[in-house]
Amino acid sequence: MWFLIVLLIIILVIAFKSIKVVRQAEVYIIERLGKFHKIADAGLTIIIPFFDRVRSVVSLKQQTMDIPPQGVITKDNVTITIDTVVFYQITDPAKAVYEIQSLKKGIEYLAITTIRDIVGKMDLDETFSSRDAINQKLRVLLDEATDKWGCRVDRVEIKDINPPDDIRDAMEKQMNAERNKRALILQAEAERQSAITIAEGKKEAAILEAEADKEAQIRRAAGEAAAIEKVAAAKAKEVQMVYDAIKQADPDEKLVQLKSLEALEEVAKGDANKVFIPFDATSALGSLGALSEVVKDSKKDKKIKGE
Secondary structure (H helix, E strand, O other): OOOHHHHHHHHHHHHHHHHHEEEEEEEEEEEOOOOOEEEOOOEEOOOOOOEEEEEEEEEEOOOEEEEEEEEEOOOOEEEEEOOOOOOOEOHHHHHHHHHOHHHHHHHHHHHHHHHHHHHHOOOOHHHHHHHHHHHHHHHHHEEEEEHHEEEEEEEEEEEEEEHHHHHHHHHHHHHHHHHHHHHHHHHHHHHHHHHHHHHHHHHHHHHHHHHHHHHHHHHHHHHHHHHHHHHHHHHHHHHHHHHHHHHHOOOOOHHHHHHHHHHHHHHHHOOOOOOOOHHHHHHHHHHHHHHHHHHHHHHHHHHHHHO
């Protein structure tokens, strides 16, 4: 009875040692008698107890490694601290186990030396403006170096770059000076644009005002010309009416002289204190008498012809 119990326990131990369940995204490195035997993929795996053993469990998932912050000296002799993270994935589990003692340590040391080599060839300002270039160079160099270890470096990211406190203060002052400079430039440009706009507005207003004055003068002159034309037409009409009236009235010389004196009397009632009658005016009065004679002669001719 005790023999069966012991035998059953031995069988259970052997089964437990022989049956291995590999989880998804993992592989087992199996050694037989101290030598690499096989790679057990995800699922159920049977091994020979006391002959085979699991050397290592390797994850095939993408993994991250946080590189400790490192002090790096730039080309212009400024010591900065760089914090980096590496994303890698194991492509050959056997090489990752047998080609290097510790894959993580190897990637870490390789990343530190590569960062110092790349950043040491750059100025401080260039390290801040060339993060993408640094990341790309790091990835390429690390991927080439870790290929023989069965590892692929997918991505390298610089999380932070910290310069010394005095350099940071100087950079902040420089940034503030640049910001104030840009603000002054923008203000000056705005004032210049405003002055140009105001000048253009005044120019357009002056042009419009000049055009308005010109148009007003043209219309005023046209109105005055039209008024003068109407006055002249009225005067001509009055002269014609006077002539027709004289012609119909058949005035004699005394009536013409009397009307002339009445006209002079009306002139003398004006605002002027004295009235001077030039010699030409007397000639004009004489012409009125001659005009009456012409009217008389024309009437006599008509009577003779009628008889």
